Amino acid sequence: MSGGPAVNDRGLAYGDGLFETVRVTASGAAPLWPRHRARLLDGAARLRIPVAPDALDRCLADALTAAPPGTGLIKLILTRGPGGRGYLPPSHPTPSLFAQHGTVPEWSPLLRRDGIETGLCSEPLERDPLAGLKHLNRLPQVLARMEVARRGWHEGLLLDRRGCPLEATAMNLFALFGDTLWTPALDAAGVAGVGRAWLLARAGEQGRPVQVRLRPLSHLRTADSVFLINSVVGVLPVRKLAQWVWPVTAPVRQFQEDFEVLFS
Template identity: 35%
Template sequence: MFLINGTWQHTLAANDRAIQFGDGCFTTARVIGGQIQLFDAHLQRLAQACDRLGIAFPDATVLGEEMRSIAKTQQLAVLKVIISRGAGGRGYSAAGCDSPTRMLSVAPYPAFYTQWREQGVTLTQSPVQLGRNPLLAGIKHLNRLEQVLIRRHLEQTDAQEALVLDSEGWLTECCAANLFWRKGQRVYTPKLDQAGVNGLMRQHILSQLNHSAWQVEEVRALLSDLETADEVFICNALMPIVPVNQAMHTRYASRDLYHYLAPLCEPN
């Protein structure tokens, strides 16, 4: 069941622009003990994405109450919130679409994340590249066909996640996670002004590192830059942070930065 515009149902209008054009945005939040982790950040992400797409943002008070109402019954779960431009419009035109659709759902928390955190993961290179588009870069819009194709290829390998480049060959992100690596005291993460999703955990980690002894920088990097890294990890709002044992043919033994950040990425 989905909570669609305040009503529990299985049905979404066939002319909703989420179906017709992927015209909307979404966020996925971790729920622990009935509490939504990074709650304010998730609401802000949705509002910023709607602003970028020119979608009227739903009443934040109503949306927030719906999110909390669903979350309070869950001990450990994933809450997903989708905002679409709504139903109607002829062709690509959004004329007359003044009532956005809000859709909320809850799912079990992926058990494998715990195993990933304890054991680490392996990354492979995806043959699927991300198209560069500064108008959409950073936001979590509903057009996820690139990620669908990345995941399809990934599932044919033994790796847990994929290293994804953009169409000009720059290292960008993973299929469903952001990427960091460390060389000595310097920490790097790809710039996301042309492609990729600026994840909430990525933002949180950058904030933590900016107030630490580590020196962090957003960079344009090649896949080969990971070969000289001392440490690599990936993150998203659900994981929230996972160490990398191996990326392609390079292995990593250090988890110094991971051990520093891991407790800072968990609820107090």
């Protein structure tokens, strides 16, 4: 659909850009697009990549038009475009936008119902001045995901240097403590996911107490239930983290169903 990048595109050269993976319905709707679009525009502003909101909408619309049957997600990559003198960007960059079609990753109904098994990744996730953004510098996640595969886990939890959980390699972490929904603050590291933002808004609508802050790993042990979310896969209950085990409780199933309704 889009032409490929030039060899001197700064997205390839330095990871100088951002991406979004947008789940779409069979009828070609993208219900979470406004949230993806907002994060992409926020990231572009932070990185000083000049892009018009309309260009993003057009890129998604074109990708939806060109989508082959069975398309479940559209990945958009926005880069600062080609050129520059080494790390220094051109004074008037011409950003690139690339789109790809994909399918929603398969998770068995059994795992969706009973929960997944996770482990603790051995490398801490270091501080990131661009924390929150979905930028193209993703080597820490790639290496962590390779460890997850080597160890035979379904997903892996990344801790900060002080041992506080931040996120999973490709999903955000949540837990319920009584009525309270907890998720780590991502001011210092991690990706503030669109699924996470949707869930926090959903909890707000329910009048549920919400706590967004860093907590030591030991805090998780006392949770009533633990789960992961991203905007493509939705909610996956966590059955097991290392030696700890949690049940899948009714509110987690409810969040899972509420998310799926968006795409039905």
